[in-house]
Amino acid sequence: LAKTTQPISMDSYEGQEVNITCSHNNIATNDYITWYQQFPSQGPRFIIQGYKTKVTNEVASLFIPADRKSSTLSLPRVSLSDTAVYYCLVGESTNAGKSTFGDGTTLTVKP
Amino acid sequence: NAGVTQTPKFQVLKTGQSMTLQCAQDMNHNSMYWYRQDPGMGLRLIYYSASEGTTDKGEVPNGYNVSRLNKREFSLRLESAAPSQTSVYFCASTSAATLLVYNEQFFGPGTRLTVL
Numbered sequence: 001l002a003k004t005t006q007p008i009s010m011d012s013y014e015g016q017e018v019n020i021t022c023s024h025n026n027i028a029t030n031d032y033i034t035w036y037q038q039f040p041s042q043g044p045r046f047i048i049q050g051y052k053t054k055v056t057n058e059v060a061s062l063f064i065p066a067d068r069k070s071s072t073l074s075l076p077r078v079s080l081s082d083t084a085v086y087y088c089l090v091g092e093s094t095n096a097g098k099s100t101f102g103d104g105t106t107l108t109v110k111p
Numbered sequence: 112n113a114g115v116t117q118t119p120k121f122q123v124l125k126t127g128q129s130m131t132l133q134c135a136q137d138m139n140h141n142s143m144y145w146y147r148q149d150p151g152m153g154l155r156l157i158y159y160s161a162s163e164g165t166t167d168k169g170e171v172p173n174g175y176n177v178s179r180l181n182k183r184e185f186s187l188r189l190e191s192a193a194p195s196q197t198s199v200y201f202c203a204s205t206s207a208a209t210l211l212v213y214n215e216q217f218f219g220p221g222t223r224l225t226v227l
Contacts (some may be wrong), residue, residue: 034215044201044218049215101153101156103153
């Protein structure tokens with residue numbers, strides 16, 4: 001399984017754009033990159049997923065360079081409610097979809 | 112749809128006691144997972160079931176057993192609980208992934224287990 005490395009914590013202010021980078025040097029050809037968000041006392045929730053280049057949805061953007069050894073989750077104009085732990089996963093494209101969660105990045109948004 | 116449900120929400124056990132954590136999903140998903148999350152840490156995969164009738168070990172399977180009762184239900188059993196198993200346990204499910212397509216996991220609300 002591809003191991004991921006993320007910053008332990010980040011601080012930001014309301015209205016700013018936040019970029020969280022994840023390193024996954026041994027990503028396999030069939031692996032996808034997925035980001036989850038977790039609030040205290042809740043299970044993780046899917047944010048965005050990608051294979052290469054850029055993916056955008058209503059919540060975030062995901063940037064993946066050509067070598068796919070890293071990825072960046074971009075949250076536009078964060079609010080206090082975006083304070084959470086963000087996990088980067090690199091997953092197998094098999095029926096099991098088994099992935100490894102790292103320790104995540106704790107994002108704190110301040111007023 | 113209820114999504115993924117887990118019972119119980121909270122449980123306190125004494126060392127050596129046994130218990131089963133229940134998980135059910137109503138999304139017709141093929142794959143189901145059990146994770147544990149220790150304070151301040153990420154999730155670690157205990158066991159998973161790629162499809163009904165199959166189970167496989169994850170990163171930290173020691174001290175646990177699982178049963179994929181049917182397509183909807185996946186239970187986790189602690190035969191002889193130890194304080195090191197104090198954690199929050201999450202169940203998740205995902206639909207079957209076709210080649211080169213990875214599907215998101217849907218998580219339950221978790222079971223907070225304390226072993227004294």
